Amino acid sequence: MSSRLSLFGGKPAVPHPPTYSWPPITNSDTALIVQLLQRKELSYYGREGEVRELEDAFKTYFNVRFALAMSSGTAALHSAFFGLGLGEGDEVLAPTFTFLSTVMPIFVVNALPVLVDAEPDTGNIDPADIERRITPQTKALVITHMQGHACDMSRIMDLVRKHRLTLIEDCSHAHGASHKERLLGTFGDASVFSLQGSKLVAAGQGGILLTNDQEIYERATLLGHFKVRAMEEVTSDQYRPFSGTGYGLNYRMHPFAAGLAKEQFKRLDAYLQGRNDNLLYLSSRLKGIPGIAPPVVRDYATRHGWFTYRPFYKSDELEGLSLPTYLKALQAEGVPIQKASSLPLHLEPLFQVEDDHSYTYGRTTSEASRSTRQRYQPGDFPHSEHYAQSTCTLPPFTEPMPEIMDQFVEAFSKVAEQAHLLRDYERTGYPHPK
Numbered sequence: 001m002s003s004r005l006s007l008f009g010g011k012p013a014v015p016h017p018p019t020y021s022w023p024p025i026t027n028s029d030t031a032l033i034v035q036l037l038q039r040k041e042l043s044y045y046g047r048e049g050e051v052r053e054l055e056d057a058f059k060t061y062f063n064v065r066f067a068l069a070m071s072s073g074t075a076a077l078h079s080a081f082f083g084l085g086l087g088e089g090d091e092v093l094a095p096t097f098t099f100l101s102t103v104m105p106i107f108v109v110n111a112l113p114v115l116v117d118a119e120p121d122t123g124n125i126d127p128a129d130i131e132r133r134i135t136p137q138t139k140a141l142v143i144t145h146m147q148g149h150a151c152d153m154s155r156i157m158d159l160v161r162k163h164r165l166t167l168i169e170d171c172s173h174a175h176g177a178s179h180k181e182r183l184l185g186t187f188g189d190a191s192v193f194s195l196q197g198s199k200l201v202a203a204g205q206g207g208i209l210l211t212n213d214q215e216i217y218e219r220a221t222l223l224g225h226f227k228v229r230a231m232e233e234v235t236s237d238q239y240r241p242f243s244g245t246g247y248g249l250n251y252r253m254h255p256f257a258a259g260l261a262k263e264q265f266k267r268l269d270a271y272l273q274g275r276n277d278n279l280l281y282l283s284s285r286l287k288g289i290p291g292i293a294p295p296v297v298r299d300y301a302t303r304h305g306w307f308t309y310r311p312f313y314k315s316d317e318l319e320g321l322s323l324p325t326y327l328k329a330l331q332a333e334g335v336p337i338q339k340a341s342s343l344p345l346h347l348e349p350l351f352q353v354e355d356d357h358s359y360t361y362g363r364t365t366s367e368a369s370r371s372t373r374q375r376y377q378p379g380d381f382p383h384s385e386h387y388a389q390s391t392c393t394l395p396p397f398t399e400p401m402p403e404i405m406d407q408f409v410e411a412f413s414k415v416a417e418q419a420h421l422l423r424d425y426e427r428t429g430y431p432h433p434k
Helices: 027-038 049-062 073-083 104-108 127-132 153-163 214-224 228-233 255-265 268-286 323-332 367-372 382-390 402-417 419-428
Strands: 066-070 091-095 112-116 138-144 166-170 190-194 207-211
Touching (some): 027 255, 049 066, 049 207, 049 255, 073 104, 073 138, 073 190, 073 207, 073 214, 127 153, 153 166, 214 228, 323 402, 402 419
Parallel strands (some): 091 112
Antiparallel strands (some): 066 207, 190 207
């Protein structure tokens, strides 16, 4: 048997637990922000300065025609739905297991989100359930590459072509990740990346929209980049007359955010390499340890983004040991593991009522829209619910640390071997006697 559990007074398997702090801030990052401040470069009205350089870097990396920097990933998603011309009566298929920003802007353009279940192993949107939910009113599909693992793009693109859907990729977890060597963010009519502070390319707050479609780009520009930027970039006869006013919102990115994201973007490939080295190694060592199963990485996910590391807890392999006790024991050993906190959207009250009393652009949704709005309840999307309930999270450590990964494995093994003592602890409420 392994040494005594740390929870019961033994020495921890990870004597010096690593701290996770993101993003790494270098001297060059700091110097750039100081220079912007000294130059009083505090806001932009056109495509200029750090914003232009950031957008150009994204255009080059992803080989796309247009990139539009935003104040947030949510703003970029709203701009994508607006840019596609979605509106009242249009159904947009969307994952129920995703961050709320993937779906909430659909309401703001007065379209109707129709939720879709997840694959049970990756947590990504399930292509089979996509097809089941397509109706004559379905106009678009938005997908999220959860945790940086590519969705099944071969099957999804077949459905998009078959049913003539427009596709929006939410790549907020998946900067630089790929499907069969093709970069995520290059499949959709529009793709969106969050640049929020926890993302692989971090601006603090920010987002970016990519597209090859000039109309999407011009509409998105008019929505949130009125006046100078719109006058510079909106050239079509259809939309140029409105460049002076735009369509009412200010989604411009702050120069400091653009500068920081530009510097972080230079290090993206190194960040991805570090995470894949650590976490694929950890997965290889966890295989076969009772109670834990590493995240699934399918063959087509040729580069994983690893927004977080999300393994499965298998309580049946430890004779029903509860997840809270399991996590408590691992945390005592020095493993920074937590219960995953994200829930599927269909479990939120907003998706369980016909009328949420919302206002979109100053008017309530029409009776027609309310009458077709779908209400959901627990049990409607069982794979999403099971994935959310059975997974844990570890930070996506980027710096090389094979010794720490080995110590994590020792901790998982130690807890599994002494699960019977933890079950006694659960039953009695007292530590196992020495």
